[in-house]
Amino acid sequence: MKWRRVAVLVTIFSLMGGSLLFADSASQKVRLLMNGRELEDGSYIVDGKTYIPLRELQGLIHYDEATKTVYYYKPNVHMFLFQSSDGNAFGDINKTGKLKFNVFSQIDNLKTNISAVRVSITSPDGNSNVIQTSDIKEQKENFWFRTEDYTYDFKNSGKYKIGFYMKPADSKEFILVSEKIINVLK
Numbered sequence: 001m002k003w004r005r006v007a008v009l010v011t012i013f014s015l016m017g018g019s020l021l022f023a024d025s026a027s028q029k030v031r032l033l034m035n036g037r038e039l040e041d042g043s044y045i046v047d048g049k050t051y052i053p054l055r056e057l058q059g060l061i062h063y064d065e066a067t068k069t070v071y072y073y074k075p076n077v078h079m080f081l082f083q084s085s086d087g088n089a090f091g092d093i094n095k096t097g098k099l100k101f102n103v104f105s106q107i108d109n110l111k112t113n114i115s116a117v118r119v120s121i122t123s124p125d126g127n128s129n130v131i132q133t134s135d136i137k138e139q140k141e142n143f144w145f146r147t148e149d150y151t152y153d154f155k156n157s158g159k160y161k162i163g164f165y166m167k168p169a170d171s172k173e174f175i176l177v178s179e180k181i182i183n184v185l186k
Contacts, residue, residue, distance in 0.1 A: 027044050027045070027046040028044065028045045028046075029042055029043075029044055030042060030043055030044065030045055030050070032052060032056070034056065034057075039053075039056045040056070041053045041055075041056060054070065054072050055175075057072070057074070058074070058175075058176050058177050058178065058179075059072050059073055059074040059175075059177060060072070060073040060074075060075070060112055060114070060166060060168050060175055060177065061073075061175075062112065062168065062170065071112070073110070073111050073112045074109075074177070075107055075108065075109050075110040075111070075166070075177060076106075076107070076108045076109045077105055077106070077107050077164050077177055077178035078105065078106045078178075079103055079104070079105050079106075079162060079164060079178060079180040080103070080104045080105075080106075081101055081102075081103055081104075081162065081180070081182065082101060082102055082103075082104060083099065083100070083101050084100040084101055084102060084149045085100065090182075091180075091181075091182060091183070092182070092183040092184075092185060093154065093182065093183075093184055093185065094184070094185050095154060095155070095156070095157050095184050095185065095186060096154055097153060097154065097155060098151055098152065098153045098154075099151070099152060099154055100149050100150070100151045101149070101150060101152070102146060102147045102148065102149050102150060103119050103131060103146070103147045103150075103162060103180075104144070104145075104146045104147075105117075105119070105144065105145045105146070105164055105178075106144055107142065107143050107144070107145065108141065108142040109141065109142075110140070110141050110142070110143075111141065112168065112169075113139050113168070113169035113170075114136050114139070114166045114167060114168055114169060115135065115136060115167050115168070115169045116133060116134060116135045116136055116166070116167040116174070117133070117134055117136060117145055117164070117165065117166055117167070118130060118132070118133040118134075118163075118164075118165040118166075118167070118174050119131040119132050119133075119145075119147050119162065119163070119164055119165070120162070120163045120165065121150075121152060121160055121161070121162055121163075122160065122161040122163065123156065123158075123160055124156060124157075124158030124159055124160065125156070128163075129152070131147050131150045131162075132147040132148060132150070154182075154184045156184065157184045157185060157186045158183075158184060159181050159182070159183055159184075160181070160182040160183075160184060161179050161180070161181060161182075162179065162180040162181075162182065163176050163178070163179050164176070164177055164178040164179070164180075165177065
């Protein structure tokens with residue numbers, strides 16, 4: 001009697017293990033690199049198709065619970081950096097120390113309401129500073145945003161990121177929608 005019970009348990013656990021192995025092979029988690037940067041949540045391959053979390057694609061997301069619909073909006077954001085001293089545009093700069101500049105952003109194809117925008121700078125070591133945050137009073141599909149002059153100490157060489165963030169009207173969080181790189185040369 002005891003051996004039958006053991007045989008039944010072995011058979012049940014074998015079937016469960018085989019099902020788990022099959023489920024694991026049907027969906028596989030993979031690393032996701034976007035512009036050379038590994039994303040936190042990664043992605044999955046299910047039945048030969050790759051699935052990526054929308055929040056990782058630098059866009060505005062709205063979920064309508066009533067209709068079970070996800071809306072994804074990716075506005076076009078073009079950023080230009082201007083030195084305050086002479087008004088010249090720049091991208092790559094020599095390690096100069098402090099530099100006063102402003103960020104001009106052109107936004108178009110904005111198909112959802114936002115309540116604010118933010119521009120920030122992140123140094124190569126990951127420290128981030130807010131350059132400017134502004135509320136948006138009037139909703140437009142196309143608009144321009146220019147920060148006030150901002151002084152920043154580019155004391156280390158490397159890649160500095162200028163991030164453009166939007167806060168959806170129905171959210172409390174700012175979402176990164178565009179980045180621009182400043183290469184500070186040695």
